[in-house]
Amino acid sequence: MRGGNEYRLFYSQFRQHFHTTGAIAPSSLALARAITAPLAVAHSGTLRVLEVGAGTGAFTRAILRHLGCGDHLDLFELNPAFKSCLERRPAEARAPERGISVCVHVSDVRAMPSGDRYDFIVSGLPLNNFAPAEVEGFLHLFISHLRPGGTLSYFEYLYLRDLKRHLVQDAGERRRLDQVKIVVDRFLSRHHAIATPVPLNLPPALVRHVRVD
Numbered sequence: 001m002r003g004g005n006e007y008r009l010f011y012s013q014f015r016q017h018f019h020t021t022g023a024i025a026p027s028s029l030a031l032a033r034a035i036t037a038p039l040a041v042a043h044s045g046t047l048r049v050l051e052v053g054a055g056t057g058a059f060t061r062a063i064l065r066h067l068g069c070g071d072h073l074d075l076f077e078l079n080p081a082f083k084s085c086l087e088r089r090p091a092e093a094r095a096p097e098r099g100i101s102v103c104v105h106v107s108d109v110r111a112m113p114s115g116d117r118y119d120f121i122v123s124g125l126p127l128n129n130f131a132p133a134e135v136e137g138f139l140h141l142f143i144s145h146l147r148p149g150g151t152l153s154y155f156e157y158l159y160l161r162d163l164k165r166h167l168v169q170d171a172g173e174r175r176r177l178d179q180v181k182i183v184v185d186r187f188l189s190r191h192h193a194i195a196t197p198v199p200l201n202l203p204p205a206l207v208r209h210v211r212v213d
């Protein structure tokens with residue numbers, strides 16, 4: 001599935017599962033390139049990569065381009081409607097011929113085995129849609145699954161949280177958005193993080209690369 005069909009599938013899932021899908025369209029090529037940039041840096045040995053909230057695989061394509069023989073990619077996607085789309089990505093990238101192993105898990109990432117460790121985690125989760133305690137839980141989960149020296153890369157939509165905060169009438173929803181911001185800011189203050197704006201996305205986004213020592 002390419003192009004229009006992929007967009008139609010994504011949009012239909014956005015309408016049915018707004019809370020967990022969190023976007024009207026798959027991420028752009030510019031965002032996929034920016035979020036996978038740490039994978040382009042030279043590294044020694046084989047890599048283990050985790051992608052969370054893979055959707056139709058916009059980031060998966062970019063991740064697979066950077067991987068080589070002996071590397072492994074685990075994908076977690078909650079929504080089974082995206083399964084067949086994701087299962088096509090390894091063949092499209094000729095991953096088996098290139099010696100890359102890929103495992104597609106149609107599951108909530110919070111159900112993953114506790115002992116697995118990764119060099120890179122790429123997350124597409126819509127953190128601004130979740131309760132503050134859930135956001136804290138996801139960030140803690142990611143850090144606990146990174147090897148020392150590993151990198152977590154995730155994105156948020158630019159200005160969206162502030163815009164929503166000003167538009168919503170519901171005081172409880174405003175409080176939730178404020179508390180999510182506090183949780184994320186506290187997390188970022190504890191780690192070395194770099195932010196890269198990506199204007200070429202709908203809506204424009206900000207990628208964060210967080211390095212864990």
Ligand SMILES: C[S@@+](CC[C@H](N)C(=O)[O-])C[C@H]1O[C@@H](n2cnc3c(N)ncnc32)[C@H](O)[C@@H]1O
Binds near residue numbers: 025057076082108109
């Ligand atoms: C904003 S979309 C991003 C999709 C894709 N990475 C992209 O950038 O086009 C978020 C995705 O996260 C998935 N998701 C939400 N909660 C999840 C969870 N707890 N575990 C795994 N996937 C989840 C949704 O089903 C959705 O496909």
